Amino acid sequence: MTDVLDSPTRTAELLHAPDSPDAAWWRSAVIYQIYPRSWADGNGDGIGDLPGVTARLPYLKALGVDAVWFSPFYRSPQADAGYDVSDYRDIDPLFGTLEDADAMLATAKELGLKVIVDLVPNHSSDEHAWFQDALAAGPGSPERERYMFRDGQGEDGSEPPNDWHSVFGGPAWTRVEDGQWYLHLFDSKQPDFNWEHPEVRAEFGSILRFWLDRGVDGFRVDVAHGLIKEEGLPHWSADLHLLDEGRHGDDAPKPPMWDQDGVHEIYRQWRAILNSYGQPDRILCAEAWVEPQERAVMYVRDDEMHQAFNFDFLSTQWRAEDLREVVASSLRAADSVGAPSTWVLSNHDVVRHASRLGLPVGKPRPNGISAADPQPDRELGLKRARAATTLMLGLPGGAYLYQGEELGLPDSTDMPHEYRQDPAFHRTNGEEIGRDGCRVPMPWQKDAPSFGFGPSSDTWLPQPSVYGDYAVDQQEGVAGSTLELYRSLLAARRERGLGTGGLRVVEGLGDDVVAFENVDAAGVATLVVANLGTEPVALPEGARVLVASGALDADGRVPVDTAVWATR
Template sequence: MTDSALDPGTRPADDWWRSAVVYQVYPRSFADADGNGTGDVNGIRARLPYLADLGIDAIWISPWYPSPLLDGGYDVSDYRDINPDFGTLADADALIAEAHALGIRILIDLVPNHCSWDHPWFKAALAAGKGSPERDLFWFRDGKGVDGSEPPTNWPAAFGGHAWTRIDDGQWYLHLFDVSQPDWNWDHPKVVEEFDSILRFWFDRGVDGFRIDVADSMAKDATLPDVVPLPNGEATRDKYEGHPTYDQPAVHDIHQRWRRIADEYADTPQGPRVFVAEAWLSPADRLAQYVRPNELHSAFNFDALQCPWDAEDLREVIDHTTENFWAVGAPATWVLSNHDTIRHRTRYGRDQKDASMPAGTVPTDLELGLRRARAAVLLELALPGGAYIYQGDELGLPEVEDLPEDVLDDPTWRRSGHTVRGRDGCRVPVPWSGSEPPYGFGSGAGQPWLPQPADWAGLTAEAQASDPDSHLNLYKAALRIRRSTEALGEGRLTWDEAAPAGVLSFTRSPNFRCLANLGEAPVPLPAGATVLLSSEPLTNNQLPVDAAVWLKL
């Protein structure tokens, strides 16, 4: 792969996704237009001017489909409609049109590994009985043991417990996630054709692409071997190479089929439709197989998201990511938080050996976390490729670690026997305005589906808009500079190997340098450089600890 093949100046304009900054909306928690405590499509529409002013290129909307919401919408009962709590198809059509008018693209979630137990096809499978064609669309199997009372395999479910549940007639069905999420059988042509149709349904409505949920999981080893046991006898949760349910070779056949469908739309006035993979695979050379030229367009970089605030570790992740993605001609992506992970302000405020510990289990210094979060966004947006912003990242929201137990909604809380609090703390509704909950989230005084902290008045979008030094205005400035700076977006970087220990320093051509000081003392800025943006005030031309700066050389 030559440098020119990766130079954004040599690529067609419709390769927007290679450098895009994408803003993730978790619709239940973003904005509530009808005042019922649940975010909705019209709430997103009302906040489009805010997102346009922020400076993002696209919105990724987490599942908005009809669902019993037993896993936050990732339990889909109808892939061709909108959850009535969120609005209607007409509302979705209006959102797509209004976003496009503002130059914002729309990506939506596709959940292809599993559906809801409320999906009509799964209900029909339960009713049809053993050996029926309806059951062939899922993974129904007889159990082990004399009376079939043992699960067919030792596979664990991602949210705790077994991945198999027994039904009244004695058979078991597979659910790699919650019991309410039966896995589709992707060896069946009817399932394959159904998802072809779902893709075209949304592409024809103007959607610009899909984020593929658990993109490494659809293909299974049909011989159903057990997973490798740990020394204590429990089944491992590690996605090792050769795992029977993750990263199976046949999953690439599915992605290649989808890429051909997306490419059918390449010559339309709207331009190419794209895919981004969610695949928790490490190291990056495994993930890079998902973004080869005939497969998905890009993939989330979970190695970067999970990396501690440490210069050596971050340098290793950046190098490994860029080298492996460049090798297949794909852009890297960078992400700090999402709807499944503890918000990075909280992670960075912890002792970094405990950064990813469950909510409410380790001490957190939120002021330190905010300082590092400010530096992290300048580092993220200066790296080659695209970037993702989770709703509220731009406000510096922390994880809410003390939600009352009676409001916890995540299936991890239920399946762990109420021992692991789960992901609700990063899904607390966004504060928009005002001095007390619901902070303008809804149209009235009604409280949202998850309670907001009483001390978030200073974090609202309204409060931060008028403060030039706020977290929100740092994001706005960074995105404005990124959009207007030739060096940023897709391309290459060159490390400054003479940088002091603990300092990440690299240049982007032409004439741009980023420094991030993760060391123990301030460091001097290069002579003659012009400061474009700094995450913290500079004193005596020095960059403080836990700060980052953009320079024009």
């Protein structure tokens, strides 16, 4: 039996009130993440670089995004793809030079695109000058106080200081030649800073100013919930799983390495630095895997960060009830501190949502997919991904897109193990497949070497042969392609002011349908409908479809796993 809505029921009260149409740009911005080594290779060495990025920036202008976020391009040994920084004030030669960074910033500015750069404050590389000085200076030295060095347990100190585990697998402590141990919540080549030390705080204040002076518009802060550890470093034997670091259940005690109250003082200091450059133009965005939402939004109070990724939304199963609840609870939590919610579906750390949504509903989200694992349904995953993005971009607040999702790229699930580089894969002996599958270089041209990623056939990770069918030149100007869907969504979102709109629940379409009205400050409404059920759904009488994630059926109804925007 097909559900038909003759008289839709709008909830009387707005779930979320409209923002001012002239609110600060970041409150409604759509920001595109570039993973520099995988977006565009300018010199043919198989690794993306800043000149390659600069040449391709007009593509992002045509896509319709507001800003670009760059994963790290700093000088690094690349033990964790640049999240192990050896010099925060220089560009790694893999990616170019500071002059290349300046040229990229200038081009972005000419195109009207703002630029956000990654900041990695929880840890440095073990090749950072400070850590090398600490090793040379020995136990008890001022140099070691900048990191988390401790004596070991046992009569001879041969046991780690506590039982913490690394997020990447294995112990979170490594012993050095003189017998002391240092903490690394990630890889052993990523020693944690001691954020109780004033020199560490002063150094990062200086790093912020260095990049602000060069013209960046903000920072995405890596592991924003991890800088402060509980005093005394108490034992915590539970495993730490990648991207679930702050999620510990309602009844479990909070892990002593995550979401400590002391982090907020740091971000208040940083906010003051950014404000000194002209509020509200420069921003901070928190990567904070924190629960519950009431604690997560503490990072975006009006004297701390501006945005925090909505990982609850990313992690939500493809069920209407779950999606309705996470949208409502997210907006309530963000509104409680006057912040926008910042929606996201994919990034460089998770299985792409075009693959993730092709897995059975209700299963835990995997950290990577190998050829030996159950394979996603590629057609179903893409259909649901297009619908999920249509729903997401119809919600008020900010949104982040991950490079290649506008092409509908799936994860690489058949990558031979010998190519894998993620520390999680190696530290767990392959038990965690890791994140390489979502980091494969972009396809630009189907019939070009490396699918147009660069002038040679070299790529730092192998591209699946199917990526050619997803290439930009196969989708540009093609009606119904995923690329053209994204362009249509972003143009309509901007035209109708959906990022600053209010939100009202619409009922009556059935339990398996997510439906909202996005209402602008003048009262003009856009209907957002996503059908997660088993039968097509009829739109209200007189509804005119603006954008649809897939073709409507012959009777003008919304098919299963399809979302639309409409006027009424």
